[in-house]
Amino acid sequence: MKRLLALLVTALAGFAFAQADFPARTVTLLVGFAPGGAADTSARIIAKKLADNLGVSVVVENRAGAGGNIVHAAMANGPADGYTILMGSVGPLSVSPHLFPKLGYDPLKDLAPLSMAVTFPNVLVVNAEVPARSLADFIALAKKKPGTVSFASTGIGSASHLAGELFNERAGVDTLHVPYKGGGPAMTDLLAGRIDSYYSTHSTAGPHMDVGKLRAIATTGLKRSPFLPNVPTIAESGFPGFEAANWYAFVTSAKVPVPILDRWNRELVKALSAPEVKEALAKHFLEPQPTSRAELAAYIKREYDSWGRVVKTANIKAD
Numbered sequence: 001m002k003r004l005l006a007l008l009v010t011a012l013a014g015f016a017f018a019q020a021d022f023p024a025r026t027v028t029l030l031v032g033f034a035p036g037g038a039a040d041t042s043a044r045i046i047a048k049k050l051a052d053n054l055g056v057s058v059v060v061e062n063r064a065g066a067g068g069n070i071v072h073a074a075m076a077n078g079p080a081d082g083y084t085i086l087m088g089s090v091g092p093l094s095v096s097p098h099l100f101p102k103l104g105y106d107p108l109k110d111l112a113p114l115s116m117a118v119t120f121p122n123v124l125v126v127n128a129e130v131p132a133r134s135l136a137d138f139i140a141l142a143k144k145k146p147g148t149v150s151f152a153s154t155g156i157g158s159a160s161h162l163a164g165e166l167f168n169e170r171a172g173v174d175t176l177h178v179p180y181k182g183g184g185p186a187m188t189d190l191l192a193g194r195i196d197s198y199y200s201t202h203s204t205a206g207p208h209m210d211v212g213k214l215r216a217i218a219t220t221g222l223k224r225s226p227f228l229p230n231v232p233t234i235a236e237s238g239f240p241g242f243e244a245a246n247w248y249a250f251v252t253s254a255k256v257p258v259p260i261l262d263r264w265n266r267e268l269v270k271a272l273s274a275p276e277v278k279e280a281l282a283k284h285f286l287e288p289q290p291t292s293r294a295e296l297a298a299y300i301k302r303e304y305d306s307w308g309r310v311v312k313t314a315n316i317k318a319d
Helices: 001-021 038-054 066-078 090-099 135-144 159-171 183-192 202-210 258-272 275-281 293-313
Strands: 028-029 058-062 084-089 111-127 151-152 177-179 197-201 214-219 245-253
Touching: 028 038, 028 066, 038 058, 038 084, 038 111, 038 245, 038 258, 038 275, 066 084, 066 090, 066 111, 066 245, 084 090, 084 111, 084 275, 090 245, 090 293, 111 135, 111 183, 111 202, 111 258, 111 293, 135 214, 151 159, 151 183, 159 177, 159 197, 159 293, 177 202, 183 197, 183 202, 197 202, 202 214, 245 258, 245 293, 258 275, 258 293
Parallel strands: 028 058, 028 084, 151 177, 151 197
Antiparallel strands: 084 245, 111 197, 111 214, 111 245
């Protein structure tokens, strides 16, 4: 019995030492999208600060595919030592479970929240030739021509698609969804006038807004974007509570010990709060949003429930 107790004490002491010493080697930060996009850009900015603070390398590894679902499944079923974390996103964490019955992971059970990373709204933009200068104008046009005013998205079940479906529901209109395989093709057709509108990101639409080829109608966040202060939100334009934001959040395997999860939260909040990180993200129209683990868990659950309802109501089916 004494020997058993001694072994237990030794094991606990070793575990405590391991936590205090964490991380002692290279950390991998997974991103479910190709280099160059908002997820990759924000991950690399934050990873650099984490590495500086922790004194170990933080390597960003891109594993693109299936809208991020593949890397989320890999994280859920992968190493549980805390040395691999994931830049999760709204689709795989709150939308995909309602579209794919055999996803391979449950975001609410298999992944542990660490902290929100960044958030940014979509901006509803129209081709400059579309006769709508406000959200009220856009709604009037959609009601005058039901089923013909079109909106582009980056694919079925994407943030831009769901924003449009939620707007259809809340505004009582019937705008036509036209899915594309990425923001580039969608923007090309919008600029050419083949599509009327697009729930785009500011970084994609901004250059065309600046030269008058596109007109910003409204943004999809709960509050006005600091980067588009003169563009009203849909929420303030007659639809209280409307929110269809893009967001990235740090998660890891739910099997990782709680002390390590808590350590990651402290480190991520510290990095996200650094002035140089805020400044670097702002150049890409991204806002850091550090949170507690509990706050992120509650947010993911709300998004999971909200988008699940929209998927069901709009009868959205995966490709």
